[in-house]
Amino acid sequence: MTSSILEENDSDYFDDENSGSETEDHESQTSDDDDEIDLENLKLNDNSTWQSLYNSKSGMTWSVNPNYSTKTNYSNNNIIQAGLTEVTANISSIEDAFLSFMPEKMLEKILIYSNIEYSQSVTSTEKSKEITMIELKAFIGLLLLAGLLGKSRTDLQCLWRRSSLESPIFKATISRSRFQKIIACLRFDYKKTREERKKTDKFAAIHEVWSYFQDNMQKCYTPGSNITIDEQLLGFRGKCPFRQYMPKKPDKYGLKFWLCVDVDSHYVFNAFPYLGRQPTEKRQTQIGARVVLELLKPLYGSSRNVTMDNFFTSVPLAKELQAKNLSLIGTLRKNKPEIPIEFQSSKNREVGSSLFGFQDGLTIVSFVPKYNKAVLLLSSKHHDSQVDNQTGKPIIILDYNKTKGAVDTIDQLCHKYTVKRSTKRWPLCIFFGMIDIAAINAMIVWKTKNPQWNQNIKHKRRLFLEELGMALVSHQLDFRSKNSKFLNTDIQNALAIVGYPSESIFYYHPTIERSIIGTSKVFNTTENTITEPEPELEPLENVLLTTSNDRIVGIFNTVAGGNTNPASMDGNDAGSYYPKESPEHAIDNNVWTKYNNQGNGPQSLSSPTKGVGTGFIVTPQYGLSIVTSFQFATGNDRPQRDPLTITLEGTNVTSDDQSIGKNWKLIYMGETGLKIDPGRSSFGKRQTLNNTMAAKSYRLIVTSQRLPEHSVQYSEAHLYGNVIRTDIVREYIVMNVQYDIANAVLFNSQKPTSVLEIDAINYMSTEQKMTKSRTIATTITNTWSFSYALTVGVKITISAGVPGFAEISSLETSVEHTFETQYGQSISNEEAFTSELELIAPPRSKVRATLGLLDGQADIKFTSTLTTIYEDDEQQKRVTMCRNK
Secondary structure (H helix, E strand, C coil), X not given: CCECCCCCCCCCCEECCCCCCCCXXXXXXXXXXXXXXXXXXXXXXXXXXXXXXXXXXXXCEEECCCCCCCCCCCCCCCCCCCEECCCCCCCCCHHHHHHCXXXXXXXXXXXXXXXXXXXXHCCCCCCCCCCCHHHHHHHHHHHHHHHHCCCCCCCXXXXXXXXXXXXXXXXXXXXHXXXXXXXXXXXXXXXXXXXXXXXXXXXXXXHHHHHHHHHHHHHCEECCCEEEXXXXXXXXXXXXXXXXXXXXCCCCEEEEEEEEEECCCCCEEEEEECCCCCCCCCCCCCHHHHHHHHXXXXXXXXXXXXXXXXXXXXXXXXXXXXXXXXXXXXXXXXXXXXXXHHXXXXXXXXXXXEEEEEECCEXXXXXXXXXXXXXXXXEXXXXXXXXXXXXXXXXXXHHHHHHCCHHHHHHHHHHHCCCCCCCCCHHHHHHHHHHHHHHHHHHHHHHHHCCCCCCCCCCHHHHHHHHHHHHHHHHHHHHHHHCCCCCCHHHHHHHHHCCCCCCCCCEEECCCCEEEEEEEEEECCCCCEEECCCCCCCCCCCEECCCCCCEEXXXXXXXXXXXXXXXXXXXXXXXXXXXXXXXXXXXXXXCCCCEEECCXXXXXXXXCCCCCCCEEEEXXXXXXXXXXXEEEECCCCCHHHCEEEEEEEEECCCCHHHHCHXXXXXXXXXXXXXXXXXXXXXXXXXXXXXXXXXXXXXXXXXXXXCCCXXXXXXCEEEEEEEECCXXXXXXXXXXXXXXXXXXXXXXXXXXXXEEEEEEEEECCCCCCCHHHCEEEEEEEXXXXXXXXXXXXXXXXXXXXXXXXXXXXXXXXXXXXXEECCCCCCCCCCCCEEEEEEEECCCCCEEEEEEEEEEECEEEEEEEEEEEEEEECCCCEEEEEECCCC
């Protein structure tokens, strides 16, 4: 504790005059030096115990002699083994340890609220890209690394500048503008309802997220036998209704938190903020006792001991803790009415003398550390007047000094490598403090799980924070390194320095022949040149497919495989909805709006009718996609209207023919994830699909609801999945052998055929002298295979010849093949075909293959093997060049 043992008027706690919070004095703060009771010549005053009872102002009497039959057993006193819980017993990495305190469920809440703020802050001319889980983790990782480097207060422009004095990890992980956007948009609650919640809760802006964090602290670790309770000041000078002014604290202004910390491990087990008097709360006394009881509530009945300073300690509190099987050691203020008069006075008492009093399992001690000063301590753990033989100090004093400093240690650890950046938003300041405490607790959990980890290294915490920060940013670094073609050279170099070299720095490409639509990769070509590739667009995987700008239509009285019945915007008829509860609200990323459809009957019917058969058709702007999961959120009221089961269908028909049932293919039939009610305006369990079908539009139909009602409602219905990129147009070089066309854009039969021509050069063996040899024949074997397709019409034409040499004849063969399959499935019955043709071609002549694609979309692989037969003056030789099987 930073508190020392002071006179009763030595107070340093005052409310900040600008904060608006009520006065709650904590009168125990001075320097750390005065706090340690360390007297060289402490002596027991044997002449002080001449009487049998001490009387107090309250009428309470204290016995001179212990009233317990036996003395305190100091060798085996309430030993509790600290350790991991079921939540953390199986962690396998430092990142897992940290995410035990800030799990993805909690981070998802932050993402929802932050992306709402983000969508409102993006102008019409800006490109909207929501914050992802990978980016949020990387953001936290960079905060930790900046704190480790002592750069939490460094200007962001300096962290990202091109300088040998700065770390490249910031530039490699994320752009400075993106980092600033994330920090500006971070929110921890739904802003539109905040004012209403603030009427009863000053902490409303972060209460939900803090509750997650508080619960996780208590679930992840079991503290030992001794606990310390004290306050921590989180420095903050912005506007806040419960900001405090504490002049003897390093930060002076800030947000005060009460902490409950394990003495041995310094694990923060519980904490909550000091908010002053809540708007609806009546003024109460004994705030110290209320704080202690609230912090220790999870530890009731555990036989632990708690150490505290004189702001908290009182005789009634000690008795109440005794009733809950908890003991107490703490300093006492002299104005407590239960203290005997003899204990308060220090006049005519020898320096180093002590007085002991005993009453119903409580022990009070008064000793004189220096002339004209008496210090008081209360203990329900000690039951005798034992004094240490070596130091002459009462054992109560020694135990107090051993167990009082845990919160101070936490404060020092937080300040040492804090992630806290300058901000005027107090919820963000608290979030920074949460990260600091989570990192401290995560290290304790990790070391408990792995006691041999860096055992002989002194600076374990630096190593831990470095590994944690790098683990959190590694996902973003990996993503960037694999998609770095849009990144400038400085960023690619930074990625290489931190161990994530760009996968596209050097590629081997032959010379460009012509432009094609699609993407391809070239393998094992005979002759290559090194060229820098053109930028590729980032892959879109596991993204939110449904956005507020998508085309969506309400439906009712519809079944899977059947025709669609569009709903209307009325609100009084069957299958209709009110304007404020339209289908658009199901995909607006706002849980405080909702989509409510009247179902199979009008609202005015006397008997309730189920809302089955209602739903919507949505066409994501992304285009062709594969749904891999979905997640529902409940409405703001009427749980009986929650959808429990649905069917999800897909189609590639984007015209009015969507109304025809046969155009829809079933993707999923089952639960919505709302079987266990998550509460109002809350997301249920995310449902994962085993889907390989690509579609452009989706039809969602509710097949059951929680209870019979006249309508079905939900605030959100999110579809997540992978987008099939069809917007990549690049030029590629294809020489002889193998190439791979991915996501080729094909035209329908009414439009000109998309043609890809591959000119393969027939090279002679470098060991043969061209003057002594001639080519007899070249055989070209071409194999085509499709890894996925929709309805694809393919016409394959293989022509061999030498362009520009009319005297050399060419042979042509044609193959036509049409089939249908789903994304990711292998072609049944080896849906591939081979064509062979032979021609006479001199060395270094070109062989041309033409691929005509008529309709649909396909991922096509083509392998071409050229076998050249040639002869010289002595013998014929057969040479296979660039053969690939």
